[in-house]
Amino acid sequence: xxxxxxxxxxxxxxxxxxxxxxxxxxxxxxxxxxxxxxxxxxxxxxxxxxxxxxxxxxxxxxxxxxxxxxxxxxxxxxxxxxxxxxxxxxxxxxxxxxxxxxxxxxxxxxxxxxxxxxxxxxxxxxxxxxxxxxxxxxxxxxxxxxxxxxxxxx
Amino acid sequence: xxxxxxxxxxxxxxxxxxxxxxxxxxxxxxxxxxxxxxxxxxxxxxxxxxxxxxxxxxxxxxxxxxxxxxxxxxxxxxxxxxxxxxxxxxxxxxxxxxxxxxxxxxxxxxxxxxxxxxxxxxxxxxxxxxxxxxxxxxxxxxxxxxxxxxxxxx
Amino acid sequence: xxxxxxxxxxxxxxxxxxxxxxxxxxxxxxxxxxxxxxxxxxxxxxxxxxxxxxxxxxxxxxxxxxxxxxxxxxxxxxxxxxxxxxxxxxxxxxxxxxxxxxxxxxxxxxxxxxxxxxxxxxxxxxxxxxxxxxxxxxxxxxxxxxxxxxxxxx
Numbered sequence: 001x002x003x004x005x006x007x008x009x010x011x012x013x014x015x016x017x018x019x020x021x022x023x024x025x026x027x028x029x030x031x032x033x034x035x036x037x038x039x040x041x042x043x044x045x046x047x048x049x050x051x052x053x054x055x056x057x058x059x060x061x062x063x064x065x066x067x068x069x070x071x072x073x074x075x076x077x078x079x080x081x082x083x084x085x086x087x088x089x090x091x092x093x094x095x096x097x098x099x100x101x102x103x104x105x106x107x108x109x110x111x112x113x114x115x116x117x118x119x120x121x122x123x124x125x126x127x128x129x130x131x132x133x134x135x136x137x138x139x140x141x142x143x144x145x146x147x148x149x150x151x152x153x154x
Numbered sequence: 155x156x157x158x159x160x161x162x163x164x165x166x167x168x169x170x171x172x173x174x175x176x177x178x179x180x181x182x183x184x185x186x187x188x189x190x191x192x193x194x195x196x197x198x199x200x201x202x203x204x205x206x207x208x209x210x211x212x213x214x215x216x217x218x219x220x221x222x223x224x225x226x227x228x229x230x231x232x233x234x235x236x237x238x239x240x241x242x243x244x245x246x247x248x249x250x251x252x253x254x255x256x257x258x259x260x261x262x263x264x265x266x267x268x269x270x271x272x273x274x275x276x277x278x279x280x281x282x283x284x285x286x287x288x289x290x291x292x293x294x295x296x297x298x299x300x301x302x303x304x305x306x307x308x
Numbered sequence: 309x310x311x312x313x314x315x316x317x318x319x320x321x322x323x324x325x326x327x328x329x330x331x332x333x334x335x336x337x338x339x340x341x342x343x344x345x346x347x348x349x350x351x352x353x354x355x356x357x358x359x360x361x362x363x364x365x366x367x368x369x370x371x372x373x374x375x376x377x378x379x380x381x382x383x384x385x386x387x388x389x390x391x392x393x394x395x396x397x398x399x400x401x402x403x404x405x406x407x408x409x410x411x412x413x414x415x416x417x418x419x420x421x422x423x424x425x426x427x428x429x430x431x432x433x434x435x436x437x438x439x440x441x442x443x444x445x446x447x448x449x450x451x452x453x454x455x456x457x458x459x460x461x462x
Contacts, residue, residue, distance in 0.1 A: 002156060002158075002159070002310060004158055004310075004312055004403070005310070006403065006404070006460070011403075012460060015400050015403065015456065015460050016457065016460055016461070018396055018400065019396075019397070019400055019453045019454075019456050019457040019460070020457070021396075022393050022396050022397045022400075022449065022450075022452075022453040023450065023453050023454070023457075025389070025392075025393045026390075026393050026446055026449050026450050026453070027450075028389075029389055029390070029442075029446055030446070033439075043435075044382060045379070045382065045429075045432075045435070046375060046432075047432045047433070047434060047435065048435045050434050050435065052434050052435055052436045053436060054435060054436050054439065055435060067200060071199070074198060074199065076389060080234055080388055080389065080392075081179070081182075081183055081230060081234065082180075082183070083392075084179075084234075084237075084238045084241070084392045084396075085176045085179045085180050087392070087396050088172055088173075088175075088176050088238075088241050089173070089176045092169050092172065092173055092176075095158070095159075095160065095165075095169065096160070121199075124199075124200075124201045125201070126201060126204050126206050127197075127199070127201065127202045127204065127206055127208060127209060128206045128207060128208050131187075131208065134183075138180055138183055138184070141176065141180050142176075142177065142180050142181075144176075145173045145176040145177050145180070146173075146177070148169065148173050149170065149173040149174070149177075152160070152166060152169050152170055152173070153170070156310060156312075156313070158312055221354060225353070228352060228353065234388055235333070235336075235337055235384060235388065236334075236337070238333075238388075238391075238392045238395070239330050239333045239334050242326055242327075242329075242330050242392075242395050243327070243330045246323050246326065246327055246330075249312070249313075249314065249319075249323065250314070275353075278353075278354075278355045279355070280355060280358050280360050281351075281353070281355065281356045281358065281360055281362060281363060282360045282361060282362050285341075285362065288337075292334055292337055292338070295330065295334050296330075296331065296334050296335075298330075299327045299330040299331050299334070300327075300331070302323065302327050303324065303327040303328070303331075306314070306320060306323050306324055306327070307324070
């Protein structure tokens with residue numbers, strides 16, 4: 001029986017959630033670009049101080065760490081620490097054929113938790129709020145990996 | 155012939171190794187959380203200095219770099235540089251149908267090398283020990299990618 | 309109909325591009341190792357100042373940030389922000405069965421854009437050149453994710 005087809009609603013759930021997470025991770029790169037352009041700073045490479053069409057007015061302080069820009073990089077790093085693990089755990093979940101409702105709760109729950117984490121981080125909410133959404137996303141991935149491992153080893 | 159089923163022992167090997175690596179990568183995030191709570195510091199966002207139930211006694215030095223916490227972040231980064239590459243190379247390996255013994259040696263070897271790397275890093279072993287386990291893991295992934303590429307291009 | 313087989317030329321395109329990107333990401337780690345050895349510095353862990361066969365002459369300044377080494381780490385980070393997203397989006401692309409020419413243009417285009425980005429970064433080309441190749445790669449991944457999402461939701 002093949003689980004990896006568009007006829008399998010669990011796979012479709014996984015595919016939609018994963019595509020949304022691709023857009024999240026790539027969009028985070030563009031948020032960093034946007035913030036660097038808006039602040040005209042927060043750069044990280046010495047050669048970025050050369051005069052170019054995108055940087056007509058270079059100054060040494062453009063290489064200083066700027067929280068507005070660095071915040072987007074930290075969000076990106078947090079994504080990298082969580083989303084590829086979701087992609088892998090979700091794939092294994094599809095292969096061990098969970099009930100559809102469980103896949104939907106876990107996978108759309110992960111997407112919602114990561115979206116809420118991003119909003120909390122970008123708007124500088126208190127640590128405990130951000131940590132709550134991080135925890136939900138992380139525990140979902142851990143649960144999916146354990147669920148798959150359990151089914152594989154039985 | 156379908157390689158992506160639980161009837162294929164090469165796929166099961168890949169799935170077990172990959173699930174363990176999901177747990178490793180997500181667990182590394184929790185090691186950072188544990189170390190931040192134990193040291194009551196090593197934070198990275200300015201808003202983490204607000205008084206909250208999880209931080210009842212905020213102080214500016216909580217934002218300073220702390221090696222105990224930063225070590226866990228460096229371990230996490232090293233995971234991100236190696237484990238997603240393993241997931242992809244392992245998947246391709248499954249698709250080109252290697253002998254089972256080879257898949258087991260490579261994939262469980264990768265898991266063992268990364269576990270040993272984590273212990274060496276966390277316990278501050280000398281660089282050369284840590285580098286040895288990094289090298290084993292990295293060469294396994296490179297070998298798997300070349301093995302798959304070879305089979306694909308033949 | 310099974311898309312995940314070596315008989316499907318779209319999958320083979322994806323597999324070749326993905327294997328090349330595994331080699332890119334793992335090779336970046338070795339570029340960092342090579343640069344650390346050549347500069348005899350740019351280390352990040354305090355224990356790397358111990359005298360070992362690989363570091364016979366330890367000095368405190370070996371822990372200072374060195375642009376030659378750090379550049380390779382920044383390239384690695386940029387890879388991590390883009391390549392796993394490509395692997396996932398490409399997988400979904402395969403599953404929704406695009407025309408072969410489109411898959412080839414996008415996937416080999418991504419490989420070429422990342423290779424050009426790496427050369428531009430390593431040789432310290434002006435920011436705008438590096439940004440152009442980053443943009444091409446990033447837009448390809450975003451397009452693939454949207455293409456798959458569109459097919460999944462129709």
